[in-house]
Structures are given as structure tokens and as C-alpha cells.
Amino acid sequence: MTAGLPAAPRYGSGALADLPTSALAALGVPGAANVLGLPERPRVCVLLVDGLGWELLREHAQDAPFLGSLIPEGRSLTAGFPATTATSLASLGTGLPPGAHGLVGIAFAVPGVNGLLQCLKWRVEDADPVVVQPRPTAYERAAAAGVSVSYVASGAYRGSGLSLATARGADYLAADTLGQLVAQAENALRADRAYVTVYHPDLDSTGHVFGAGSPHWRHQLRFVDLLAERLAEALPPGASLYVTADHGMINPSERVDVDEMPALRAGVARLGGEARARHVYAEPGAAGDVLAAWRETLGGKAWVLSREEAVDAGWFGPVDPAVLPRVGDVVAVPDGDLAIIASRAEPVPSRLVGMHGSLLPAEQLVPLLAVHRG
Numbered sequence: 001m002t003a004g005l006p007a008a009p010r011y012g013s014g015a016l017a018d019l020p021t022s023a024l025a026a027l028g029v030p031g032a033a034n035v036l037g038l039p040e041r042p043r044v045c046v047l048l049v050d051g052l053g054w055e056l057l058r059e060h061a062q063d064a065p066f067l068g069s070l071i072p073e074g075r076s077l078t079a080g081f082p083a084t085t086a087t088s089l090a091s092l093g094t095g096l097p098p099g100a101h102g103l104v105g106i107a108f109a110v111p112g113v114n115g116l117l118q119c120l121k122w123r124v125e126d127a128d129p130v131v132v133q134p135r136p137t138a139y140e141r142a143a144a145a146g147v148s149v150s151y152v153a154s155g156a157y158r159g160s161g162l163s164l165a166t167a168r169g170a171d172y173l174a175a176d177t178l179g180q181l182v183a184q185a186e187n188a189l190r191a192d193r194a195y196v197t198v199y200h201p202d203l204d205s206t207g208h209v210f211g212a213g214s215p216h217w218r219h220q221l222r223f224v225d226l227l228a229e230r231l232a233e234a235l236p237p238g239a240s241l242y243v244t245a246d247h248g249m250i251n252p253s254e255r256v257d258v259d260e261m262p263a264l265r266a267g268v269a270r271l272g273g274e275a276r277a278r279h280v281y282a283e284p285g286a287a288g289d290v291l292a293a294w295r296e297t298l299g300g301k302a303w304v305l306s307r308e309e310a311v312d313a314g315w316f317g318p319v320d321p322a323v324l325p326r327v328g329d330v331v332a333v334p335d336g337d338l339a340i341i342a343s344r345a346e347p348v349p350s351r352l353v354g355m356h357g358s359l360l361p362a363e364q365l366v367p368l369l370a371v372h373r374g
Contacts, residue, residue, distance in 0.1 A: 053248020
């Protein structure tokens, strides 16, 4: 670890990207590394609860009695950087760190794509998902080995650029209620060999609007707990359920508004990422000045690194040369209770209560909880 910087995510030894490869190894897929030491099973189901941070779950275990009962035998993984949904879905989908799969944030520059690629609004006509993320997915690898592969999530995400980049190779099973999620997964797990991923987004959206740990969030956690318990009850013999998440969440109270501070806008061509993990793309020849201005303005409140420094620190894992231009000329990551917002350019995200993306444990650590049947 570089002096003064946070530890990089545990790529290759205990990161979210290690879960799919370990699951494939447990299913007997040739060439898959079982880094996490998962037991051999003919059926594996992964429940990804958006926004269910390890620290949040332990703090509010009384609101999730089923998940809480699994904590003593569970462990934490690091989400990866940035700790955000698009990046983590790609890590879970490919078994690769962000520097390899290339989805380095919620919004980032892609050579040949006009403006920034907005992952959560990604239309196929905006950018070809296979070009943006060309690496084989874990689902494709499993299917090629004869495993029945399913991805269970809201029908609204079917056919999106993000889904095609991260979950291609799986049979997409639309499910828009908790009951549908359980029923679709239960049916998919009846195959002789099955790999099923279930994605549920509501805890994250509740935290964004009302705050992580708020009464609204805690009530939503109770429904998540019920979902996990029902999935566990639906497991057939020889199946394992792994409950994890894409990131944690905090409620930052301090705001720095880039749109109200000329020093932070000078020389900046595009502002990517999000409030807790910023990619700053400089105008030609201005990268050094932008780095100096951001460091001076945010000194003591954020880690502000050049692209090269962020890569050398291992934040993205090994970075493919084709991915390197997607990383901002400057990468700014709050190290405390701060959000770097842009009130005019990003009015809705700037008003969110709960946020995530940073390298702090509250955002980085996600649970890995297991239930085994038969």
C-alpha cells in the first residue's frame, strides 16, 4: 500500500470478483480458481442485494434475523473500486477486477463514445456492450461447461447495455416482485447443474433517497431478510446459496459543489464517476493544473491522485491498456464524510442522502453469507 493511501481491494484473495470464479470451480467448471474455497456443489445460487454493506448488516442485524444468524459463519469481501453497482455487477459477471473488465465507474469516458458512458442509462445504440466489455463472462464459461445458467432480475433491465455487458450467457428470467424472484430461482435450480444469480435493487434505492440506516431502510432490510430466507427454504438438495452485495453506503453530511467552485472546474473537460469516487477528465495539456487545483482545494478531505498513481496504488487491479484511458486524468476519492457533487450538471444525484463509491470499509466491505442444503 502506498503511504497515506487506503488499502486496495483484495483482488485475487477476497474480493467480489473472486466469488464467480470460486462458484464455477465449485460447480466443476474446468480452469476456474476456487480462491474462496467454496465446497463442491451441483447447484449454486448467488443473491446480490444492492447496497447491503457488511458494516450496515452487522449494525442492523436485529432487523434481519435470518441474515444475522449467518453472520458468525460468514465473512466480508471487498467490492472493488469504485464501490458502485455497475462496476460490481461487471466484477460479479466476469470474475475480473475493474481494470480488466473496464467498467470503471457509473459514468466514464470511452474512446469513440460521445460524452460519458452512463452505465445505468446505457442503451445498446449508445455503445456496443461487447465492445465496451469484451471479456467472456462467468455465465458464458459455465454454460460452455454444460451448466444451466440463469440471471433473475427485474424485466426493466433486460436488454440494457449494462445487462448485456455483465450477464450475457445467462438465461435472463424477469422477476418484478419478491415472490417472482424466489419462484424463478427455485425453478432454475431444478437443473442437474445450475448457476443462478438473483439481483434485488430496492435496499440501495431506499438508502439513496432516505439514508442508510434510516427507518425506511431498516423496513426494507426486513423484506430483504425475508427474500433471503425464502430462497434458502427453496433450495433443492445439493444446492448452496451465497448472499452478497455490490457495495455498502454512508450518509455524507458535507458537500463540495464542483459547479460552485471555479477552481475545480478550471481545465476540466468532463466530470465522471459519482460523488464518492470521481473521474476528472482534463482538457488537453491541463491534467497537471487540474491535479494541483483539486489537491489544494480538497486537501485533507479526499485522496486526489493522478491516473498513473491510482493505477499504481492497485485501486482498479491490473489495468488493461485498452481500459487505461477510461480512468480519469485525476481520480478524487473522499476519505471521510464528504460528497463531491455537481449541483447543476447532476441535480438529482447531488440531492441523494445515501452514497457510496469510496475505499472506506463502510462502502467497500460486502458480506459473503452461505446456506447449504443436503
